[in-house]
Amino acid sequence: MSALTQSTPAAAQSDAAPEKELRPPSYWPFVVPALIVVLAIIIFPWVFTIWMSLNEWKVGSPTTFVGFSNYLRLTGDPRFIEAVGHTLVYTVLSVVLPLVFGTFAAVVFHQKFAGRGFLRGIFIMPMMATPVAIALVWTMMFHPQLGVLNYLLSLVGIPAQLWVFHPATVIPSLVLVETWQWTPLVMLIVLGGLAAIPTEPYESAQIDGANLWQVFRFITLPLIMPFLFIAGMIRMIDAVKSFDVIFAITQGGPGSASETINLYLYSVAFVYYDLGYGSAIAVVFFLLIVLLAAVMLYARQRMLWTEIASDA
Amino acid sequence: MADHKISRRTLLTGTAAAGALSLTGLPARAEVNWKKYAGTKLEVILAKGPRGDNLQKYVKEFTELTGIQVESEQIPEQQQRQKCVIELTSGRPSFDVVHLSYHVQKRQFEKAGWLADMTSFMKDPTLTAPDLVESDFSAAGLQYCKNDKGQMLSLPWSVDYFILYYNKELFQKKGVAVPKTLDEMVAAAEKLTDAKDGTYGFVGRGLRNANMTLWTNFFLDYGGEFLDAKGNILTDGPEAVAATKLYQTLLTKMAPPGVAGFNWMESMASFTQGKSAMWIDGVGWAPPLEDPAASRVVGKVGYTVVPAGPKGQYSATYGDGLGIAAASKNKEAAYLLCQWAVSKAQGARLLQAGGGVPFRNSILNDAEVQKGVKMPKEWLQSVIDSAKISKLGLPVIIPVAEFRDLVGAAVTATLAGSDPAAELKKAHDQFRPILERSEKA
Numbered sequence: 150m151s152a153l154t155q156s157t158p159a160a161a162q163s164d165a166a167p168e169k170e171l172r173p174p175s176y177w178p179f180v181v182p183a184l185i186v187v188l189a190i191i192i193f194p195w196v197f198t199i200w201m202s203l204n205e206w207k208v209g210s211p212t213t214f215v216g217f218s219n220y221l222r223l224t225g226d227p228r229f230i231e232a233v234g235h236t237l238v239y240t241v242l243s244v245v246l247p248l249v250f251g252t253f254a255a256v257v258f259h260q261k262f263a264g265r266g267f268l269r270g271i272f273i274m275p276m277m278a279t280p281v282a283i284a285l286v287w288t289m290m291f292h293p294q295l296g297v298l299n300y301l302l303s304l305v306g307i308p309a310q311l312w313v314f315h316p317a318t319v320i321p322s323l324v325l326v327e328t329w330q331w332t333p334l335v336m337l338i339v340l341g342g343l344a345a346i347p348t349e350p351y352e353s354a355q356i357d358g359a360n361l362w363q364v365f366r367f368i369t370l371p372l373i374m375p376f377l378f379i380a381g382m383i384r385m386i387d388a389v390k391s392f393d394v395i396f397a398i399t400q401g402g403p404g405s406a407s408e409t410i411n412l413y414l415y416s417v418a419f420v421y422y423d424l425g426y427g428s429a430i431a432v433v434f435f436l437l438i439v440l441l442a443a444v445m446l447y448a449r450q451r452m453l454w455t456e457i458a459s460d461a
Numbered sequence: 462m463a464d465h466k467i468s469r470r471t472l473l474t475g476t477a478a479a480g481a482l483s484l485t486g487l488p489a490r491a492e493v494n495w496k497k498y499a500g501t502k503l504e505v506i507l508a509k510g511p512r513g514d515n516l517q518k519y520v521k522e523f524t525e526l527t528g529i530q531v532e533s534e535q536i537p538e539q540q541q542r543q544k545c546v547i548e549l550t551s552g553r554p555s556f557d558v559v560h561l562s563y564h565v566q567k568r569q570f571e572k573a574g575w576l577a578d579m580t581s582f583m584k585d586p587t588l589t590a591p592d593l594v595e596s597d598f599s600a601a602g603l604q605y606c607k608n609d610k611g612q613m614l615s616l617p618w619s620v621d622y623f624i625l626y627y628n629k630e631l632f633q634k635k636g637v638a639v640p641k642t643l644d645e646m647v648a649a650a651e652k653l654t655d656a657k658d659g660t661y662g663f664v665g666r667g668l669r670n671a672n673m674t675l676w677t678n679f680f681l682d683y684g685g686e687f688l689d690a691k692g693n694i695l696t697d698g699p700e701a702v703a704a705t706k707l708y709q710t711l712l713t714k715m716a717p718p719g720v721a722g723f724n725w726m727e728s729m730a731s732f733t734q735g736k737s738a739m740w741i742d743g744v745g746w747a748p749p750l751e752d753p754a755a756s757r758v759v760g761k762v763g764y765t766v767v768p769a770g771p772k773g774q775y776s777a778t779y780g781d782g783l784g785i786a787a788a789s790k791n792k793e794a795a796y797l798l799c800q801w802a803v804s805k806a807q808g809a810r811l812l813q814a815g816g817g818v819p820f821r822n823s824i825l826n827d828a829e830v831q832k833g834v835k836m837p838k839e840w841l842q843s844v845i846d847s848a849k850i851s852k853l854g855l856p857v858i859i860p861v862a863e864f865r866d867l868v869g870a871a872v873t874a875t876l877a878g879s880d881p882a883a884e885l886k887k888a889h890d891q892f893r894p895i896l897e898r899s900e901k902a
Binding site: 205207208209210226227228292293294295309311312313314315316317399400401402403404405416419420421422 | 539543546547549550569572573575659667668669670717718719720721722723727730731734736859860862863866867870871873874876877887891898899
């Protein structure tokens with residue numbers, strides 16, 4: 150710190166001098182507050198988490214340094230391995246489904262028809278609601294005996310389902326909630342993309358006699374691809390770290406059939422008070438998110454590259 | 462929660478009874494100096510529920526008696542437990558008095574040394590009313606509040622016995638007698654189940670973790686013990702397998718669909734809707750069952766003890782107490798509050814409203830107090846009978862939550878058709894190292 154403050158007047162003096170390389174240091178003091186904040190609330194907690202993950206750190210007991218043994222424990226922990234699987238299934242489904250439905254909704258709402266603005270407004274309402282409140286309402290709707298969903302199914306002759314109360318259907322049921330809530334977000338993003346597409350390609354396609362599917366597949370889809378990637382990225386990050394809806398509806402149950410990494414992490418750290426092991430899970434979880442994001446970015450870059458190549 | 466109001470009459474009888482007790486010619490002792498700590502301000506952290514309500518509702522009387530100001534907050538149970546642990550770990554908790562769940566926190570709190578020792582306070586006649594003596598607490602209460610050195614670390618507040626609730630109307634319709642043994646219960650449940658009609662013989666907790674409280678009652682009735690002399694966990698032996706098979710039969714063949722995700726709330730909903738004929742859970746649910754606004758089975762509910770198993774008859778017991786944070790600077794004042802909260806007048810109010818059962822025999826067995834109980838007489842009788850067959854419903858270990866999660870998940874998995882013995886073995890292979898690690902620490 151002192152070095153920085155001392156360098157300030159020196160830099161200011163050199164301001165008059167012609168050497169431009171000496172100018173940048175004079176801006177440093179202005180960066181310091183932001184730097185301190187970043188260090189305090191992002192870097193420090195991370196370094197500290199990594200440090201905790203290298204210790205046996207249980208609330209109420211003394212801590213001991215154990216090296217990588219928490220990480221080794223992870224590899225032999227069936228609950229963790231299952232949680233990774235649940236997280237991946239949950240994430241894939243709750244990224245793909247909103248993307249598909251959201252794109253479809255966007256194409257529909259891009260057409261001009263009476264009451265479009267009003268219906269768009271209605272359509273994006275789920276997005277505005279509080280996840281926990283939504284979760285509680287859905288819990289009631291899922292109830293196998295008293296819930297409205299089974300009643301609706303019975304009207305069309307489908308037998309009652311167990312929804313979130315059976316290990317085999319719990320994740321799809323949770324994804325249903327997630328899809329219902331987040332399809333509107335994808336729609337909004339894709340609508341923005343559609344608005345930016347020029348009309349000429351469509352006119353020429355019409356002249357060439359393309360059908361609706363061909364128009365969508367070869368004109369609309371490639372042109373909104375960058376927007377879909379953004380939407381997919383946002384959805385992926387949201388879905389991986391999804392906690393509130395799952396916790397409020399199933400708490401990871403029945404058994405541990407819907408326990409994702411995030412829920413397991415919560416249990417370990419704040420119910421079992423095993424902060425060391427919990428930190429190790431957090432670190433691995435973080436790496437997983439980084440990895441997924443990197444894969445998506447890589448895919449995006451490849452896609453741009455093939456696009457350019459096919460253009461050439 | 463439905464109705465915790467106390468009529469003026471019951472209040473008067475309660476107070477009169479308390480007054481009468483002090484006149485019963487006990488040998489002259491030094492008086493409790495209630496006003497000694499006047500002006501002190503206490504902070505109390507409570508788990509949300511009828512106990513907390515009961516304290517907050519009448520705490521003004523305590524302030525009038527002692528001149529001690531009380532600030533209290535009620536937080537939902539799970540969050541309250543987390544908040545307490547985090548604050549106590551920090552060494553500077555924001556509260557003086559803490560409401561603790563014995564069946565989850567006893568060993569953790571003892572090992573960490575978070576609670577102040579009350580032993581000397583209880584022996585001090587200027588601090589302790591003559592009617593508050595150790596022997597007045599039930600055996601389960603003493604087991605909970607004392608550590609292995611015999612120190613009193615908290616005052617037992619309210620006990621929760623598991624009892625059998627049954628729907629008299631459904632029983633009559635099918636001509637079924639109230640079961641005395643678990644075998645009879647299965648037979649009765651089978652007769653009472655009519656899936657076409659949407660009624661089922663039995664309902665109970667199926668949700669992982671929550672289900673352990675029901676399962677352990679079966680386990681105890683099959684002669685199970687949680688720990689051996691060396692502290693090894695025993696919940697995967699033949700008793701456990703037998704208990705799990707019973708649990709599996711009841712909850713897959715005679716319970717409503719989706720029971721694997723039921724906690725007490727969903728179970729209660731099924732029972733209050735008249736969709737399930739029997740329900741085993743804690744005694745504290747009588748008020749909502751008898752509340753016309755929340756229940757369709759008002760006046761039709763029977764209450765009795767949990768049926769006997771082949772190796773005994775037990776009521777799985779849980780409970781909560783009030784302790785003083787070791788870091789508190791107002792330990793004596795805090796002790797006065799704890800004492801007042803478990804006093805006869807407060808305990809009577811709790812029992813009479815059905816919001817909890819005091820650990821103190823002098824309250825439970827007092828005819829005057831019993832007269833004021835608003836719940837059906839059968840309920841009170843089931844409480845008194847359960848007290849005689851009470852046995853702790855969870856092992857006294859630190860990783861109770863892990864135990865409940867892992868073994869609970871195994872038990873829930875059997876509801877989807879898994880083999881009980883294999884599931885229990887798998888769960889214990891996971892749990893044993895966790896228990897060993899916690900004991901070593």
